[in-house]
Amino acid sequence: MRVQMTVNGKAVSGEVAPETLLAQFLRENLRLTGTHIGCDTSQCGACVVLCGGKSVKSCTMLAAQAEGADITTIEGMESPGGELHPLQEAFRQNHGLQCGFCTPGMVMSAADLLRQNPSPSEEEIRHWLEGNICRCTGYHNIVKAVQAVAAAK
């Protein structure tokens, strides 16, 4: 079947099998490999993207369900001029990443948190990130990075 959507501001389309997940469509059809797949039980959050601004786990959504949707992946977070998104910059400044595998999901998830709640408490940040697992950083610097962006707003 054919699917069409907007990804990172560009109209895209592709031929997929009906069971194709959005994560697979992004990675394989569009070769946007910044969206990662870390589990098969919808637990890790490495695959989080924004769908109409809302964070979704792209491994739990069929590509077909995203028909017509407006998707943003980690590749779409920089400004058109190539400047890092404040969250990306804050992760760098606060050493909020090590191996980088969870990072795209963390950034996308945090972006949705800050959209909904521009000044979350530490507890709210930790609670929100419940669906994103990082095995490297111990979360400390990730929480700091999200706080830094919230404080700068």
Add this chain to the structure above:
Amino acid sequence: MSDNGHGIGAPVKRVEDFRFLTGRGTYTDDINRPNQTCAFFLRSPHARAQIKSIDAAKAKSAPGVVAVFTGGDMQCGGIPCGWQVTDKNGEPMKEPPHPPLAKDKVSHVGDQVAVVIAESLSAAKDAAELIAVDYEVQTPVVDMEKAIAGGDVVHEEAPGNLCYDWELCTAEGGAKEVDDAIANSAHSVSLRIVNNRLAPNAMEPRAAIGDYDLASGEYTLYTTSQNPHVIRLLMGAFVLGIPEHKLRVVAPDVGGGFGSKIFHYAEEAVVTWASAQIKRPVKWTAERSESFVSDAHGRDHITDVTLALDAEHKFTALKVQTLANMGAYLSTFASCVPTYLYATLLAGVYTTPKICAGVKAVFTNTVPVDAYRGAGRPEATFLLERIVEQAARKLGVDRVELRRKNFIAPDAFPYQTPVALQYDSGDYHSSLEKALAMSDWEGFAARKKESAANGKLRGIGISTYIEACGIAPSAVVGSLGARAGLFEAATVRVHPTGSVTVFTGSHSHGQGHETTFAQIVAEKLGLPMENISIVHGDTAKVPFGMGTYGSRSLAVGGEAISRALNKIAEKARKIAAHLMEADAADVVFANGEFAVKGTDKKKAFAEVSLAAYVPHNFPHKSAHDDGEGLEPGLEEQAFYDPLNFTYPAGCHICEVEVEPETGAVTVAALTTVDDVGRVINPMIVEGQVHGGLAQGVGQALLERAFYDDNGQLLSGSMMDYTLPRAKDMPPLSGLQTATTETLCAHNSLGVKGVGETGTIGSPPAVINAVLDALAERGVTDIQMPATPFRVWSALQEAGK
């Protein structure tokens, strides 16, 4: 040397972050090769079964299928173990065969039975369901104590399921002398400790692409590895018989390893071999559920420990008897983890004069067990810090004072332990005192009162640990059974215009080598960071390497880079002297400039490098080399083999709150003071500690890879296996990390290593804190993970 602000000691932001933050990293699964096929492994659903027959005919003719292979198709060597341990009777350990695809039997749930290669992954998966395997299911061997009690065996080659029965007993009279010392001591205390089995769960699942090039006869393997050269060696020489010059192994960006990506895995050999069979690239990526049943697990010890003390409470003797689970096959490092990385650490930071450790390594029908962040040292530390705590409680003495009294003194170095190691430097008092102050140990009573007012039990726990890392001196490990050397290699290539590429045998999978190693170059050559590139992870680019594990990257790999840089500086100084018509002895090199002492003559590093590649005016070798002349070019290599392990040590303090009604434990505070030697990048060091602490808290409170009697992994998904999440760690205000510094005495950088301190030091601090909280209710022991159910049950039991 350099004062450019990004040399040694500066918290430089990471070079690698940009690509990871923008989705531009290249992990193995991000790579697609032209004309690639997809592989899916059919895995055993049974823990132990004979394979009577496999019928793959239907699968082979299914739509989209390119090939199906089973064990009979693949004539090759078995997956080797890298370390030969000799039993206490002088017998070599038992090494049952480990074919990459099962031959006549399967030995754990997840064992590879067949591989289906197809045009798409879904076609491969669908076809795998058409393979008919006739299994004769047998009773599996799961429990270690039952395994060695006689009965069913995992492998006929290993009677009694014993891989080896090993002993390290340095008291002259052997085990008996230690037993006597215990019997004759004023006090003794014993514990049984289960060190829980863990599933590593690096966030990036393992993946591998085999790519055989018919034109050149060369094989390329892209794989999620911490050590591509080691994979080339093990797979090339032992499994597939491919010589090094025809085998390239690439480990691109790797999404975390923690030990689990050290080892050579069957899937790597299968995709590489299969690619040559079908003459197309073959790609495999693990699903998380496959990771749980095919990545090597960690820990899994059962230990009986006895500590004896004299009337003054000085430790007199320690006896340790351990059962260590090997799983179904010997993975790459499996045999050395519970021996040379464990028993040799049993002196800890204490002066215990007599120590005896007996270790039985046991085969079971479970996935192989091997090194996981810390590997052996967390197990040693946990039992020591639990038994010391237990001794303090039993004798009614202050637990900090008891530790202080038994510490190796700061002026005792080098200190020869009774268990083979010689500690080169350390100061255990200073890290202890600093941690006590930072954690406000003295003020704990007031905080406990406050918790009590809220109906909570509060506890504080401490651990003072040591580890041996930077593995290791090749001669030493060779004498202990290692089948490879453990040096590291580095090549420093200075380009004509003065920029530098470093090729390192270490591998970064989160550690930030591209930054830290560049800082060493910046420091030594006085160059800006942007002029420096670090290349790793490709056997076609990096001359040689042993990889990253055992916190060895900086202490061994970094030191190799440093030595190659010294050679560069020395040659460049001679060239500079020639250019400035000065005596080399009068030329000094600082901040990227060569200057002649006492004059204003100067040459920039880039001018000298240019002269090396445009050698019009150059101190050439004469026709009959007089030993003085130089060859053109500026590239140097160093192979560095350390003289000793390095010995990071420190103190971890944990404070917990327990909800008595539910047994839920909250980590309120964690304080760490680690002596990791000289710190190159404090930001990265802190990050390493944070990550290790999360895994330490995970082991202490949350994680358990748990098999039922049928050998089924019950915690085999992220829904069932509790990985630490953001809310499981203490609040920002409650986590404090600091360092003290004694320099490593035998490498020029003075560095020790930091990758594993968190998983080694913290679990006993957490458990000691939990027990401190529960002590008032009469609970005296608890096993990891101290889950709410276990804590609640312990409270109920004690309250009876």
